[in-house]
Amino acid sequence: MAFVAWNARGLGNSNSHRALRDTLTKFNPCIVFLSETKKKQKYLERLRTKNRFSGSFYVDARGLACGLALWWTEDISVTILKDSTNFIDTLIVVNGEEPWQCTFIYGPPHTAEKQQFWRDFHCLRQDTTNKWCVIGDVNIVVDQSEKEGGNPVINSQAKCFLDFMDVAGMIELPIKGGMYT
Template structure:
């Protein structure tokens, strides 16, 4: 199960909502925590229902600033213990397993509030005996290597953070995918990048989830990158079964590939010819389909990887402008894909603005089964 935590810097932008949907689908996140939503509950509830999350808890913004939300699905049991402008503290369990504690945080950005926040966090529970993890934006640069550019790191800024770690016996989980989680998104000599978003845990929690891992995704539509907490580590990739897709029959090239695969095979025992031809035809169709239909997805993945590479090397000249251009291109690909599935699904009762590619995909598959007699 995956938990997504992201400082969205406002959820009123359609690009932010689209990015959230893509992050959510990547690892099938059972829990989503967003900070700095800057939106009222009524608006956020519309997005939640479109994304098919069953439950929610909100901390309303103060004016047009701050705001937290927590969404979760029914296979996750969540009991909210305490919430405020900087924290949603809860007890939860996944698939009926034993409960544990999780605090989703948005650390105060102002220096005069940091001491009170971290000291109050240390009094929530005795973490030497509790299964407890903390996820979110700490708003703390903890070490010199956690920052590049701008004013030099000052160790005193992290005093309250390390006091909390020592007092509560918490450790920091590794996060794969990059060193920095925030950028001021400027170019050349003005760029500043920092590691602000973290995953902390008690020793008891770490022993319960020994494979737990943090993953940093590409920063889209916000100056923060989202972090994913994977409780069971990276999922193993399984080899997919071969399935003949009906859309192939619409392409003349499909029949050409079948003819190539079914061509005579010299010097093969007659009892094995049928199996060898099936295998050869399958390989031809897989390669042809990947080249013809997989181009859009490969392009999106290549652009995503390029953005991640640039964000990991923020001091390269012209990095910021190139990242902006790549984000625009990636958004166009996502929108094109949404239109593609919307048209094929033939759903008249949803407007185009209700972009949910996964939902439209499911409807398309259902229609295909009905048309071919599988339902």
């Protein structure tokens, strides 16, 4: 089962549409999560239809910021449990197997919002006994080796995120694809 999670940084031009189509063709995912779409549902629905996904859920962009899209194929059952500007929390069933929780995340980019977000996000874990997977962009770099250029890693943000992972009993799975995604 393949998932694609992509911080699109906007889906308003033919280059981004082509990159999306090429990625979907290459990986043939059953679930696609797009963050920072900077678009409203009506626009994203046209893209979903063109790319032949049967199900969808959206958190509209606010002005020219944010925006989340979740698409899935007909063989996947997705129930939306909760959503916000920064995540879509779901219950997924594949081929009638045991349901599991998957939260698709786009962490807040602004430092002032991060600590409260992790406190609120932790409540999702406390509310479930299901297996849980978190997919997306947390907008935190925990080690300088994970980035090139720009400002140095903010240790307090990295610690907050690592503490959250520890308390929630989470592990980081290896990525497949570009190193800086």
